[in-house]
Amino acid sequence: xxxxxxxWQRTAHGANLLDPAGRPxxxxxxxxxxxxxKYNALNxxxxxxxxxxxxxxxQIALDSIIEGAxxxxxxxxxxxxxxxxxxxxxxxxxxxxxxxxxxVVTTGATEAIAAAILAFVExxxxxxxxxxxxxSYAAMIGLANAKHKVVQxxxxxxxxxLAKLRATMTDKTRMxxxxxxxxxxxxxxxxxxxxxxxxxxxxxxxxxxxxEVYEHLTFGVSHVPVATLPGxxxxxxxxxSAGKSFSFTGWKVGWAxxxxxxxxxxxxxxxxxTYSSGPAFQPAVAKALELPDEFFQQFAGSLGQTCALLxxxxxxxxxxxxxxxxxxxxxxxxxxxGYDDATDLARMLPERxxxxxxPMSVFVHPExxxxxSSLLRFAFCKxxxxxxxxxxxxxxxxxxxR
Numbered sequence: 260x261x262x263x264x265x266x267w268q269r270t271a272h273g274a275n276l277l278d279p280a281g282r283p284x285x286x287x288x289x290x291x292x293x294x295x296x297k298y299n300a301l302n303x304x305x306x307x308x309x310x311x312x313x314x315x316x317x318q319i320a321l322d323s324i325i326e327g328a329x330x331x332x333x334x335x336x337x338x339x340x341x342x343x344x345x346x347x348x349x350x351x352x353x354x355x356x357x358x359x360x361x362x363v364v365t366t367g368a369t370e371a372i373a374a375a376i377l378a379f380v381e382x383x384x385x386x387x388x389x390x391x392x393x394x395s396y397a398a399m400i401g402l403a404n405a406k407h408k409v410v411q412x413x414x415x416x417x418x419x420x421l422a423k424l425r426a427t428m429t430d431k432t433r434m435x436x437x438x439x440x441x442x443x444x445x446x447x448x449x450x451x452x453x454x455x456x457x458x459x460x461x462x463x464x465x466x467x468x469x470x471e472v473y474e475h476l477t478f479g480v481s482h483v484p485v486a487t488l489p490g491x492x493x494x495x496x497x498x499x500s501a502g503k504s505f506s507f508t509g510w511k512v513g514w515a516x517x518x519x520x521x522x523x524x525x526x527x528x529x530x531x532x533t534y535s536s537g538p539a540f541q542p543a544v545a546k547a548l549e550l551p552d553e554f555f556q557q558f559a560g561s562l563g564q565t566c567a568l569l570x571x572x573x574x575x576x577x578x579x580x581x582x583x584x585x586x587x588x589x590x591x592x593x594x595x596x597g598y599d600d601a602t603d604l605a606r607m608l609p610e611r612x613x614x615x616x617x618p619m620s621v622f623v624h625p626e627x628x629x630x631x632s633s634l635l636r637f638a639f640c641k642x643x644x645x646x647x648x649x650x651x652x653x654x655x656x657x658x659x660x661r
Contacts, residue, residue: 287621291605300609301641301649302616303569306587308640312506313554316547320378320510322375323539332538334530336364336514343545344514345350347496351474352487360519363526367511368472368500368537369526369601374532375496375515376434378524380405384433388420390630391443391622393470396436405433409623411630415581417446417590421455427570428459434466437485439475443622443636444590445583447477454483460494468522472513475504475555477585478563486517496521502546503587504555510540562587565639565646575658587640591618594633596656601635604659609659611659612652 267454288305311317335341341358348354356362365371372395380386382404388396400407409420410427428435435456439448460467467485474482486495500513505591515525537544570580570589580590598604601618611614621633639646 265606275457284324287602287605287617291609291615291617294606294609295615298355298615299614300615301652302647303637303639303641303649304605304615305363306638306640307508308587309508309642309645310506312546313550316505316507316550318545319543319556320539321544322325328538328542330538331481332364332541333534334535335526336362336535337541337545340364340512340514340541340545340548341346342352343548344516348516348549352484354484354486354492354516356516357519361522362514362516363522363529364535364541365513365515365529367502368498368513369395370511370529370532371471371496371500371513371515372396373499374469374525374529375466376400376403378528379466380433383431385429386434386436387424387427387432388436389438389441390627391619392436392558393438393442396438399625406431407624408432409627411623411627412444414448417441417444417581418449419452421452424452424455425459428463428465430463430464431475432465434468436468436470437471439485440471440477440482440583440585441470442586443588443617444581444587445586445617447480447482447584449484450488453483453488453491456485457488457491457494461490466495466542467491469497471497471499472503473586474499474586476562478559478566478583480584482585493518496525501540501547504558505544505547507540507544507547508509510527510535510537510544512540512544548649561643562640565641565643568643568646569637569639569650569653572653573656576654578653578656587638588636589639591616591635591637592633593635598633600632603634605635609658612651612655614649 341362344362345356345358353429364638367623376399380403386400386405387408390411408427410424469485486492486497496517499514502508573580574589581590583589593604605618616635616637619631620628
């Protein structure tokens with residue numbers, strides 16, 4: 260019997276998941292994490308916090324398990340969480356949602372992305388993303404057998420050229436995927452960009468998929484959901500999650516919200532992916548969304564401080580840094596160290612300096628890697644003591660210069 264493995268062999272970038280010898284490839288994330296573990300390095304490669312979320316919220320999850328919330332939750336999510344999501348959108352952004360028809364709870368934002376793309380994108384459709392991009396986007400576009408088109412974000416502020424965006428979108432464009440605040444660059448898109456996306460979505464009759472998981476993690480700027488701008492709501496599926504906002508990444512509680520017709524389609528696909536998840540976590544997330552404004556402000560403020568600590572140290576060592584406006588990540592340029600390919604440096608850092616980072620080139624299509632080849636992404640969502648120690652170690656970077 261001959262089995263066609265072609266679909267699963269595709270990586271997020273359309274390449275083969277097998278090496279020339281036919282063995283499964285190891286991703287750079289797995290490779291760098293392995294090196295960090297081997298050399299006991301500080302792992303600033305993976306974007307997960309090393310602190311726990313609020314104790315009171317964790318206690319709700321523990322109590323829910325004891326009280327019996329251990330069976331399937333409703334496929335759309337428990338009513339209290341859907342109501343809290345709707346209330347959150349009204350409280351922060353003035354968006355009025357019906358929690359019964361315009362909100363669906365998902366197994367993390369990743370499932371929401373998958374369900375949205377599979378619900379609306381058919382073979383041969385075009386999907387536009389901004390590059391660099393979160394790898395899940397391209398993976399799902401590949402599984403949908405659609406054509407992935409990219410608009411590169413341009414240095415130094417990682418904003419798209421609007422003329423290039425206009426040239427990339429066509430009447431074959433079924434969806435444009437927006438990640439704002441943006442992983443992996445840490446940029447926050449300006450309203451001019453968001454308004455152009457809305458204009459083009461109407462012009463080409465396509466859907467906006469807006470991944471806003473870092474919505475509360477911005478520094479010195481406010482997050483503006485594309486759905487709040489004129490003409491945006493009726494074409495936008497907005498995605499977020501509890502993972503980034505509350506440091507509960509392992510709970511995998513996310514959601515999608517938007518017009519009833521779009522959310523109904525997402526819910527229809529979602530029920531055949533996981534059906535439901537996290538019955539004990541959902542009541543806790545519902546309460547987390549009700550936390551006072553001070554919680555969100557303090558969390559973003561503390562992240563801004565660790566970001567500044569790391570950025571200052573790199574710059575003092577002569578390493579150019581693109582300071583982020585949001586997210587967990589900052590980008591540094593290794594070219595002045597003599598590294599045109601930051602992948603080589605990333606593989607060296609755990610052993611030589613005891614710090615792990617991820618090369619930005621893994622977040623782009625292989626044909627475009629040269630545009631970002633010298634860039635490294637560091638995650639600063641770590642304890643201040645860890646960032647201080649990492650900053651101290653990274654002062655040895657110039658000694659690694661060729």
